[in-house]
Amino acid sequence: TPSNQPYRTSFHFQPPKNWMNDPNGPLIYKGIYHLFYQYNPYGAVWGNIEWAHSTSTDLINWVPHNPAIYPSQPSDINGCWSGSTTILPGGKPVILYTGINPQNQQVQNLAMPKNLSDPYLLEWVKSPQNPLMAPTPMNKINASSFRDPTTGWLGPDGRWRVIVGSKRRHRGMAILYRSKDFIHWTKAQHPLHSAKDTGMWECPDFYPVSSDSMNGVDTSMLGSSVKHVLKASLDDTKHEYYTIGTYNHEKDIYTPEKGSVDSNLGLRYDYGKFYASKTFFDSTKNRRVLWGWINESTSAAIDIMKGWSGVQAIPRKIWLDKSGKQLMQWPIAEIEELRKNQVDMPSTMLKGGSVVEVSGVTGTQADVEIVFEMPKLDKVELLDPSWTNPQLLCSQKGASVGGEVGPFGLMVLASEGLQEFTAVFFRIFKDQNKKFVVLMCGDQSRSSSQLDYDKTTYGSFVDVDPVRGKLSLRSLIDHSIVESFGGEGKACITARVYPTMAINGGAHLYTFNNGTQSVTISKLSAWSMKTAQIN
Numbered sequence: 001t002p003s004n005q006p007y008r009t010s011f012h013f014q015p016p017k018n019w020m021n022d023p024n025g026p027l028i029y030k031g032i033y034h035l036f037y038q039y040n041p042y043g044a045v046w047g048n049i050e051w052a053h054s055t056s057t058d059l060i061n062w063v064p065h066n067p068a069i070y071p072s073q074p075s076d077i078n079g080c081w082s083g084s085t086t087i088l089p090g091g092k093p094v095i096l097y098t099g100i101n102p103q104n105q106q107v108q109n110l111a112m113p114k115n116l117s118d119p120y121l122l123e124w125v126k127s128p129q130n131p132l133m134a135p136t137p138m139n140k141i142n143a144s145s146f147r148d149p150t151t152g153w154l155g156p157d158g159r160w161r162v163i164v165g166s167k168r169r170h171r172g173m174a175i176l177y178r179s180k181d182f183i184h185w186t187k188a189q190h191p192l193h194s195a196k197d198t199g200m201w202e203c204p205d206f207y208p209v210s211s212d213s214m215n216g217v218d219t220s221m222l223g224s225s226v227k228h229v230l231k232a233s234l235d236d237t238k239h240e241y242y243t244i245g246t247y248n249h250e251k252d253i254y255t256p257e258k259g260s261v262d263s264n265l266g267l268r269y270d271y272g273k274f275y276a277s278k279t280f281f282d283s284t285k286n287r288r289v290l291w292g293w294i295n296e297s298t299s300a301a302i303d304i305m306k307g308w309s310g311v312q313a314i315p316r317k318i319w320l321d322k323s324g325k326q327l328m329q330w331p332i333a334e335i336e337e338l339r340k341n342q343v344d345m346p347s348t349m350l351k352g353g354s355v356v357e358v359s360g361v362t363g364t365q366a367d368v369e370i371v372f373e374m375p376k377l378d379k380v381e382l383l384d385p386s387w388t389n390p391q392l393l394c395s396q397k398g399a400s401v402g403g404e405v406g407p408f409g410l411m412v413l414a415s416e417g418l419q420e421f422t423a424v425f426f427r428i429f430k431d432q433n434k435k436f437v438v439l440m441c442g443d444q445s446r447s448s449s450q451l452d453y454d455k456t457t458y459g460s461f462v463d464v465d466p467v468r469g470k471l472s473l474r475s476l477i478d479h480s481i482v483e484s485f486g487g488e489g490k491a492c493i494t495a496r497v498y499p500t501m502a503i504n505g506g507a508h509l510y511t512f513n514n515g516t517q518s519v520t521i522s523k524l525s526a527w528s529m530k531t532a533q534i535n
């Protein structure tokens with residue numbers, strides 16, 4: 001990265017310049033991965049939206065192409081917004097996307113590859129029947145809240161289904177459509193699912209997960225070996241949440257399981273910055289892969305000055321946890337190809353109050369994996385029953401607030417004298433029933449000594465049992481991004497930070513323990529990361 005652009009990433013996907021938001025229609029076709037994304041070709045702020053297009057053979061290195069779809073017909077003349085791809089029988093991919101028509105209504109359109117023998121799918125032809133779904137006075141669809149069609153799934157009755165995000169007053173919903181040919185669509189009487197007080201559901205995603213394996217399954221898979229996941233991106237709070245549930249394909253109704261919270265307080269893919277995400281089934285590696293957009297924390301004025309805005313998170317493999325109660329996520333294995341100069345730390349006891357540098361890694365672009373062990377759990381802070389909001393708890397008990405077991409973890413993108421650092425750490429509590437509760441935090445409050453931007457602290461509880469001894473943390477550090485995975489992928493926190501000293505050669509990596517109790521680092525490996533070939 002050029003020294004006048006210290007925040008550009010080295011292995012996270014981004015275009016050379018301008019605005020990027022949602023990942024669109026990821027897929028694999030003839031061995032080539034495709035990523036489309038919401039893009040403004042004319043500037044670093046949102047607007048003039050088209051589907052930009054890049055391809056890859058490994059999901060890490062990317063080649064840019066001409067935009068796949070851009071405003072060109074009445075049904076999308078004011079913008080080509082988010083959507084998905086579906087692979088039709090015979091292996092034929094199609095795009096369903098939201099177009100903005102001359103009346104600024106949101107309608108759904110279809111585009112097909114011009115040449116199926118081109119693995120790069122460079123040219124797309126829009127259906128002459130567009131729009132295929134539109135708000136009418138009859139169907140009572142809100143014309144400004146009708147967008148982001150999902151990947152289709154094929155029912156045993158031979159009909160395709162897709163959902164489209166919407167709301168009715170303040171009830172968020174997934175409107176269901178069915179079609180025999182993917183061209184003529186009929187709106188179902190009932191939404192697939194809805195939830196009160198959640199507002200507009202952007203970018204819904206609906207897919208099955210295997211209940212007994214880490215493998216992904218095709219989006220049309222049904223049966224007793226799968227559960228279903230429904231994700232919504234809530235426009236009101238710019239947070240995503242998901243539930244795990246069952247899909248009754250005869251009634252076309254999805255029901256979240258008991259305990260799977262159906263609101264903004266529910267489970268999240270990521271407790272930091274991560275939005276408008278989308279999964280696809282990677283049939284060559286039998287996995288489901290998740291893409292998500294990470295926006296900036298700076299103001300539009302700063303984005304315009306640096307000439308770009310937005311990055312994509314590292315694609316994550318996603319599967320159902322053994323408990324069946326939540327999803328697990330892990331950076332796709334291919335990212336490990338970028339690792340170089342491995343540094344291993346011998347088993348180390350981190351006494352209360354200690355800071356230990358991990359030297360020999362490039363602080364601005366690194367991958368770190370740590371396993372902590374907590375030898376003593378007899379002196380643990382009590383969790384007040386009113387402390388139910390992990391994010392609030394993390395913001396009250398930041399990295400510098402000493403505890404008993406924790407805070408311990410990493411300080412990344414840290415300047416030499418620790419004037420600047422981003423902390424990712426754990427803190428262990430005991431509740432009224434003497435059950436241990438593990439808190440994971442992302443504390444950005446000290447991430448930059450000069451720039452003023454959103455430094456909100458993030459937090460999540462991690463459903464792991466510390467009595468079992470081990471607590472793992474992995475962080476991917478990439479100039480202005482810190483993507484962290486706690487408890488082997490049970491909780492993820494992504495942060496956007498803009499240090500002014502911890503840039504270029506000035507960025508360091510430390511482990512720390514700010515509790516009274518010692519913890520042991522039983523394993524620590526860190527790598528500098530090579531720069532990927534991105535666009």
Ligand code: DQQ
Nearest residue numbers: 038081082147202203276
């Ligand atoms: N971004 C798109 C919309 C979507 C929103 C427009 C989510 O289709 O609802 O760029 O970030």
